[in-house]
Amino acid sequence: MTRGVFDLRKVIRAGLIVAVVLSFTAAIGMVEEFDERMIIDRLLSLGFLALFWYVPVAGYKVGDEPVLEGMEATEKTPSHVLAGLIVGLIGGAGLFVLVLITNTLDLRDVFTRLSPKLVQLLTFSDSITDPQLALGAVALIGISGALGAAGGALHLVSAKLRRRIIAAPVAVIVFALLEDVIGQILRSFGLTSLVRQLYRDGAVRIIPALVVGAIAFYLAGRERGERSRLRELVQAADPKVRTRNSLIAGAVIGAMVIASPWVLGSLLSEILATTGIFLLMALGLNIVVGFAGLLDLGYVAFFAVGAYASAVLTSPLSPFFKPEWPWWYTLPVVVVVGVFAGIMVGTPVIRLRGDYLAIVTLGFGEIVRITFLSDAAAPWFGGAGGIRQIPGIPLGFDTVSGSDPQYIFYFALALVLLSAWVSHALLNSRVGRAWTAMREDESVAEVMGIDTVKSKLSAFVVGAVLAALGGALFSAKLGSIFPTSFELLISIVILVIVIVGGMGNIVGVAVGAFVLIGVLGGPRQPGLLQEFGEFKLLIYGVILVYMMLQRPEGLVPNVRRQHELHQDELTQDAWLDKSGEFVDEATGEA
Amino acid sequence: MALLQINDLHKAFGGVKALQGVEFHIDEGEIVSVIGPNGAGKTSFFNVISGMFAPDSGEIIFDGVDISGWESHDITRGGIARTFQNVRLFPNMTVLENVMVAQHCRTNQGMMPAIFRTKAFKQEEAEITARAKDILGFFGSRLVGYRFDQPAFALSYANRRRLEVARAMATQPRLLLLDEPVAGMNPRETAELTGLISRLPSERGFTVVVIEHDMKVVRDVSDRVVVLDHGVKIAEGSYQEVSSNEDVIEAYLGRPAESGA
Ligand SMILES: Nc1ncnc2c1ncn2[C@@H]1O[C@H](COP(=O)(O)OP(=O)(O)OP(=O)(O)O)[C@@H](O)[C@H]1O
Ligand SMILES: [Mg+2]
Numbered sequence: 001m002t003r004g005v006f007d008l009r010k011v012i013r014a015g016l017i018v019a020v021v022l023s024f025t026a027a028i029g030m031v032e033e034f035d036e037r038m039i040i041d042r043l044l045s046l047g048f049l050a051l052f053w054y055v056p057v058a059g060y061k062v063g064d065e066p067v068l069e070g071m072e073a074t075e076k077t078p079s080h081v082l083a084g085l086i087v088g089l090i091g092g093a094g095l096f097v098l099v100l101i102t103n104t105l106d107l108r109d110v111f112t113r114l115s116p117k118l119v120q121l122l123t124f125s126d127s128i129t130d131p132q133l134a135l136g137a138v139a140l141i142g143i144s145g146a147l148g149a150a151g152g153a154l155h156l157v158s159a160k161l162r163r164r165i166i167a168a169p170v171a172v173i174v175f176a177l178l179e180d181v182i183g184q185i186l187r188s189f190g191l192t193s194l195v196r197q198l199y200r201d202g203a204v205r206i207i208p209a210l211v212v213g214a215i216a217f218y219l220a221g222r223e224r225g226e227r228s229r230l231r232e233l234v235q236a237a238d239p240k241v242r243t244r245n246s247l248i249a250g251a252v253i254g255a256m257v258i259a260s261p262w263v264l265g266s267l268l269s270e271i272l273a274t275t276g277i278f279l280l281m282a283l284g285l286n287i288v289v290g291f292a293g294l295l296d297l298g299y300v301a302f303f304a305v306g307a308y309a310s311a312v313l314t315s316p317l318s319p320f321f322k323p324e325w326p327w328w329y330t331l332p333v334v335v336v337v338g339v340f341a342g343i344m345v346g347t348p349v350i351r352l353r354g355d356y357l358a359i360v361t362l363g364f365g366e367i368v369r370i371t372f373l374s375d376a377a378a379p380w381f382g383g384a385g386g387i388r389q390i391p392g393i394p395l396g397f398d399t400v401s402g403s404d405p406q407y408i409f410y411f412a413l414a415l416v417l418l419s420a421w422v423s424h425a426l427l428n429s430r431v432g433r434a435w436t437a438m439r440e441d442e443s444v445a446e447v448m449g450i451d452t453v454k455s456k457l458s459a460f461v462v463g464a465v466l467a468a469l470g471g472a473l474f475s476a477k478l479g480s481i482f483p484t485s486f487e488l489l490i491s492i493v494i495l496v497i498v499i500v501g502g503m504g505n506i507v508g509v510a511v512g513a514f515v516l517i518g519v520l521g522g523p524r525q526p527g528l529l530q531e532f533g534e535f536k537l538l539i540y541g542v543i544l545v546y547m548m549l550q551r552p553e554g555l556v557p558n559v560r561r562q563h564e565l566h567q568d569e570l571t572q573d574a575w576l577d578k579s580g581e582f583v584d585e586a587t588g589e590a
Numbered sequence: 591m592a593l594l595q596i597n598d599l600h601k602a603f604g605g606v607k608a609l610q611g612v613e614f615h616i617d618e619g620e621i622v623s624v625i626g627p628n629g630a631g632k633t634s635f636f637n638v639i640s641g642m643f644a645p646d647s648g649e650i651i652f653d654g655v656d657i658s659g660w661e662s663h664d665i666t667r668g669g670i671a672r673t674f675q676n677v678r679l680f681p682n683m684t685v686l687e688n689v690m691v692a693q694h695c696r697t698n699q700g701m702m703p704a705i706f707r708t709k710a711f712k713q714e715e716a717e718i719t720a721r722a723k724d725i726l727g728f729f730g731s732r733l734v735g736y737r738f739d740q741p742a743f744a745l746s747y748a749n750r751r752r753l754e755v756a757r758a759m760a761t762q763p764r765l766l767l768l769d770e771p772v773a774g775m776n777p778r779e780t781a782e783l784t785g786l787i788s789r790l791p792s793e794r795g796f797t798v799v800v801i802e803h804d805m806k807v808v809r810d811v812s813d814r815v816v817v818l819d820h821g822v823k824i825a826e827g828s829y830q831e832v833s834s835n836e837d838v839i840e841a842y843l844g845r846p847a848e849s850g851a
Contacts (some may be wrong), residue, residue, distance in 0.1 A: 440680040446662040
């Protein structure tokens, strides 16, 4: 069968998509905003990376074909390069149309970011006189076409080489983006001069970039077996050796974690502490959504309740509670308040299912925030002015507050470890099994003797307590809290962490928190890539949509969840396997 | 006194009268079959007893207490367990977990003991596991060994049916309601499960009500047979009595009731 080596309609469609993506990226101002930050010294700015990264991906994807069993794979021919080239050219041309429009019409009333500066950047010209514009057009479209073709060309090489070719630039980019972390670590070890040799103004210098690329190229080519020598040590056959190696590994990791705030410095510790607080809440929400299957969109309410409880009890400025308790004393109160809030919010809504529960909890989350904001409650919670002068955590010799992120890190770490253990211990218990059963089939769980109302409420309460603890730490860290600190967005971001990481999986949630909060940053908290500041939510959205379409089970999936989401395929498989099963049945027993 | 005594039970779904004044009783240790043509109301009968639907009127007296209108989980705790005609396992839980979770209402370690992994908690977990393995062992080699850790969806159809029975047994009931336990099984598998069902009262102390279409199974397991048609009990008695009953033969569209045998 002669399937078209390339399908022109598909190629053009892909090209137009690229054009839209490029124009959109340019129009929202990413190129200008990120232009200052260089990735590779004098060569590549973050702006151009943000703009063009999609072109080679699309150039590769357009040639991708589903591998169908029994069908011959189409031969890899240079037409793949051609397809990629066309995709890139169309994309570049689309972007150039945007430039032309910007140049002739002033659309800045609508698209505030379409400025002459953008035109300059995109056409590589200092002034926008006509002859140079033409040259710029050639350059722009040419680059885009070349990138598309390069993407398409990846089809022509072996899988191993492809992996290597992709790994090299990705490694360089990561190496550059992690400049803050790597530089800081090296400086902590007194290697300031090395940092200067590696980076210039946040961009990796050309020689180190080549070295990093080459190392990645080499490492990516190794086979799976070779890569896991470390793992082999931990999983050694001899149990004695294994225990010893695991202990050593645990000790090394533990020591690294304990030392990390001092190696990473206060800025990065701040980011880690923030990540920890969000992770703590995400673990709590994971119990509610991932384990018990209750979609709670008002989760921030419990965070707020914990933060306010702790703030009221500790701050000298709190409107009605004068004694100024030390932070530690507030913890039991915070737990009790969390339980109470969980029961208060949970009881009326718990009988609702699915979407209804989501909407009602969303409402409750807002009610809590508005209550704290209201004038009626101002005598207790300070209304819009919030509660200030929250003293922090007394340690005897010192008081830890937001200005010591390195200490806050330890508190966040302790609470995260606590909630990870709680999650793990509960999941593998009578209560956790009841949650799983309830998530799978609520009415059958009920018939099997599980009081589903009680079971749901218990999940709600555990989640509420963990969020409240997060709130207590949050208020001590910030020193002042306002109703606006507890906006709906936080509920959503935490849910996104859980979904992107992998619902129902503790490790997954941790990965999600590091990727979203650690790297991108929280709704109002900076992350590692501070440049992304105002585009953070857009990127969250893109990641979420991508995950929903391509990998709904999350980055690190829970096996059960994965099965639930891919049930159709599995039932098919089971059906196909059935004949085998019958044979087994017949011979299975004498 | 009967273990379960049902008086004048009514249940309608809109215009469909699924149960119309059903009288029923079963004594401790008996196996009673409920038969009847499709749509006769057999499954509805189970649904009402197990509390999935409240009856419109009538009494369901279990062990001297009227349980009509109770919630399902309370009824299960009270000692009535059931299986489903359209197998409804927890598909993504393992075989062992399916049986472990069904012991929920017979165990009581809560969240605090789980978090602190207390001695009592560990002991109870060990008991739950041991009991689950014991119950699965009742089905011979079908559900043991490597099968313990297989997700329920990966089981063959016959094994899913067996697991349904095992899961119901794990709630440690006094009365077991089996809704077409051998449906879809081949003759050899049917004979095997029929044998196991007959052993339930003597070996496990259960009283059993079984809905069944397969007349051979009905003949082999039942102490007594109850026939429903259009939500009405039209006959009751030994297999011989019922199978020669004119009304029953007519209900089955003139076919002799023994056609399955
Ligand atoms: N949840 C429900 N809603 C509406 N009608 C129902 C419901 N459950 C059962 N019915 C109706 O009640 C009647 C009895 O159904 P039931 O399932 O009890 O029959 P059955 O004897 O179990 O039949 P089968 O042998 O096919 O399993 C049928 O007419 C059915 O359509
Ligand atoms: Mg039925």
